[in-house]
Amino acid sequence: MFDPGRVSIERLSGSPRSPWGRWRLPLLTAMLTTLLGATPHREPALRATAAQRAGLYHRWAIEGLTDPTVEGRDRAVKNIHEALGLEPDNSDHWLVLGQLRALGEYDGESRACFRRAIVLEPRNLPAYLELAAAWKREWLRTLDTLAISRAIGVLDTAATLRPRASDPWLGMVPLRYEKRDYEGAARAAVNALAGYPRRPEAALAAAYTSFREGEIERSDSLFRAAIPRLDPTLARYFQQPTTLLGEGVPQSGWEGLDPDPTTPENEFQLEYWSRVAHAFLLFNDAERPGEDARLPIYVRYGAPLAAATNPNGTPLFFRHPAARLAPTAGREAGLGGNSSRIPADFPTPVQVWAYPELGMRVVLQDRSLHGHFQSQATEDFDPSARPDPGILARREDLLPLGDGDAVFHRLPPREQRIETEAVVARFEGAGSPRLLAQFEVPGGPADALLGRWVVSDRSGKIRARGEQRLAITACDPTERRGAQFIAELPPGAYQVSISVQGDKGKRGLYQTRVSVEPGSPALALSDLVLACGDPALLVGGRSARFDAKIDARSSGPAPLVAYLEIYRLAGGPDGVSHFEYQCDVLRAAPPEPPRKGRASADTAPLISTSREDTFVGAVRRQFVSVPVQSLWPGRYRLEVRVHDQVADTWATRSTEFVRE
Numbered sequence: 001m002f003d004p005g006r007v008s009i010e011r012l013s014g015s016p017r018s019p020w021g022r023w024r025l026p027l028l029t030a031m032l033t034t035l036l037g038a039t040p041h042r043e044p045a046l047r048a049t050a051a052q053r054a055g056l057y058h059r060w061a062i063e064g065l066t067d068p069t070v071e072g073r074d075r076a077v078k079n080i081h082e083a084l085g086l087e088p089d090n091s092d093h094w095l096v097l098g099q100l101r102a103l104g105e106y107d108g109e110s111r112a113c114f115r116r117a118i119v120l121e122p123r124n125l126p127a128y129l130e131l132a133a134a135w136k137r138e139w140l141r142t143l144d145t146l147a148i149s150r151a152i153g154v155l156d157t158a159a160t161l162r163p164r165a166s167d168p169w170l171g172m173v174p175l176r177y178e179k180r181d182y183e184g185a186a187r188a189a190v191n192a193l194a195g196y197p198r199r200p201e202a203a204l205a206a207a208y209t210s211f212r213e214g215e216i217e218r219s220d221s222l223f224r225a226a227i228p229r230l231d232p233t234l235a236r237y238f239q240q241p242t243t244l245l246g247e248g249v250p251q252s253g254w255e256g257l258d259p260d261p262t263t264p265e266n267e268f269q270l271e272y273w274s275r276v277a278h279a280f281l282l283f284n285d286a287e288r289p290g291e292d293a294r295l296p297i298y299v300r301y302g303a304p305l306a307a308a309t310n311p312n313g314t315p316l317f318f319r320h321p322a323a324r325l326a327p328t329a330g331r332e333a334g335l336g337g338n339s340s341r342i343p344a345d346f347p348t349p350v351q352v353w354a355y356p357e358l359g360m361r362v363v364l365q366d367r368s369l370h371g372h373f374q375s376q377a378t379e380d381f382d383p384s385a386r387p388d389p390g391i392l393a394r395r396e397d398l399l400p401l402g403d404g405d406a407v408f409h410r411l412p413p414r415e416q417r418i419e420t421e422a423v424v425a426r427f428e429g430a431g432s433p434r435l436l437a438q439f440e441v442p443g444g445p446a447d448a449l450l451g452r453w454v455v456s457d458r459s460g461k462i463r464a465r466g467e468q469r470l471a472i473t474a475c476d477p478t479e480r481r482g483a484q485f486i487a488e489l490p491p492g493a494y495q496v497s498i499s500v501q502g503d504k505g506k507r508g509l510y511q512t513r514v515s516v517e518p519g520s521p522a523l524a525l526s527d528l529v530l531a532c533g534d535p536a537l538l539v540g541g542r543s544a545r546f547d548a549k550i551d552a553r554s555s556g557p558a559p560l561v562a563y564l565e566i567y568r569l570a571g572g573p574d575g576v577s578h579f580e581y582q583c584d585v586l587r588a589a590p591p592e593p594p595r596k597g598r599a600s601a602d603t604a605p606l607i608s609t610s611r612e613d614t615f616v617g618a619v620r621r622q623f624v625s626v627p628v629q630s631l632w633p634g635r636y637r638l639e640v641r642v643h644d645q646v647a648d649t650w651a652t653r654s655t656e657f658v659r660e
Contacts, residue, residue: 214505359388
């Protein structure tokens with residue numbers, strides 16, 4: 001057995017007969033004996049105790065953890081084995097041996113060493129962390145659900161033993177998040193943030209779990225506090241999104257991409273930051289540094305709906321593109337080529353990430369055979385590796401960048417989402433057109449709901465905003481809550497954004513585009529809006545109040561009620577306006593177009609009513625009531641035509657409804 005008290009001096013100093021050895025030997029002897037606590041003037045002191053020799057071997061092995069060479073790693077393994085030969089029950093020796101085995105990618109042996117260290121010292125926190133990291137590494141490579149459960153179990157035990165330590169809680173956050181235990185991940189992040197040592201990564205974990213829980217303000221403040229404290233290499237991903245997203249992000253910044261302008265925070269930016277934070281905590285491996293293709297894919301498209309290892313139908317091999325070229329063509333292209341060599345297929349494990357909601361399927365190859373995945377190497381572009389453009393065009397809840405280079409969400413996660421419905425109608429005002437927006441959400445008397453709205457023009461400039469608490473609605477006072485906003489706007493194109501904030505971070509968002517037309521001197525009508533209640537009770541004097549029937553559904557024997565305003569009726573010689581309005585109910589979508597030269601019965605009104613009236617004034621606020629109880633269930637269109645009998649002019653408005 002190697003004896004550092006005797007042999008190491010000659011090994012380090014050379015022959016004692018040489019001039020070099022004559023002066024170096026006493027110096028090294030004094031240094032070593034001083035290190036081991038011996039007296040240089042006594043020969044027996046040169047023979048160190050077993051514990052001292054084991055400690056020296058242990059230090060030499062630790063130096064091998066930072067030696068990238070194979071020889072240095074082998075020397076470190078031999079040194080730690082020497083230490084274990086002297087102290088087989090030393091937990092720290094087993095921990096270092098496990099770390100060396102993990103660096104050498106002997107994963108099974110490393111886990112056995114970490115388990116042995118825990119058995120020898122049940123409160124050895126680094127051993128728990130290393131064992132959990134080893135199980136996480138196994139899960140990331142194989143997607144074995146038992147491996148991730150074991151990693152969570154090890155970290156949970158470590159957190160129980162050392163509840164004030166931040167590292168076990170921090171390691172637990174991405175794993176519970178991947179198991180869709182979002183509440184457990186949020187609790188772990190809170191404990192990591194409160195524990196020691198204070199790590200900026202703990203603030204990242206608390207920030208992205210807060211975003212997932214709907215705590216937008218807290219998430220934004222945590223991110224902004226944590227990012228400046230990060231390592232510059234990691235901080236660059238947060239501060240320079242083009243690093244991972246390419247050029248899809250506008251150079252002007254995030255402002256033009258904010259899906260919810262009703263809040264001061266930018267939800268698009270927060271979702272990007274959350275993806276980066278989670279991907280880093282999930283895929284970062286201190287024992288095997290370096291990123292693979294999984295991190296940028298996760299940041300661009302989020303978590304896959306499903307993932308599989310080596311699925312049926314996917315080739316489990318890799319062939320270099322040069323192998324498909326003729327020998328001469330390969331050499332001319334600079335890719336090699338050998339006429340005497342048969343093209344070889346190299347085996348490679350495969351992971352397939354499925355995004356069916358995007359029409360997308362990503363194949364990742366582990367060409368290193370050690371858990372470092374790369375995008376599939378193909379001769380031609382694989383269209384399934386990018387989102388389906390048709391799906392992106394139909395999904396209004398998605399926010400794609402470029403041609404599908406990345407996809408984010410306009411709406412909150414479904415379990416955090418408040419389904420928000422709204423109707424936006426245009427009316428004329430005394431000075432400028434008026435825009436009325438009424439929105440509703442599910443809610444009872446005990447729900448505290450806050451509504452906000454913002455109207456912005458094409459340049460993104462905000463023209464109107466407001467907020468108020470939601471109240472009961474006339475249409476459904478027990479199950480729905482709603483509010484109305486009114487703004488005067490100049491003619492132009494606008495985007496209306498309405499958000500609702502509820503309890504426990506729940507959020508709702510509704511957005512639509514509307515064009516406000518300038519007034520004309522001729523007869524004109526406002527938008528036709530379905531309303532709730534009895535028309536006789538909704539009009540008083542020269543004002544009208546109504547609650548819009550946002551769901552546009554009619555059931556039971558009650559008639560269908562709608563509201564509109566009539567502008568610029570011509571007055572007769574006596575100053576009185578005479579007009580007639582006709583209400584027709586038609587099928588919303590005829591089954592087939594009428595034949596040429598022949599009217600179709602489907603285009604004829606199913607119900608038609610009319611009425612003549614007189615009026616004195618500038619604006620006629622009109623409720624119409626149509627009996628629809630005889631209609632079969634289906635979708636229909638209500639059309640109101642107004643005839644100014646004095647000027648002999650016509651104006652028409654229509655809206656759709658569903659008969660149940």
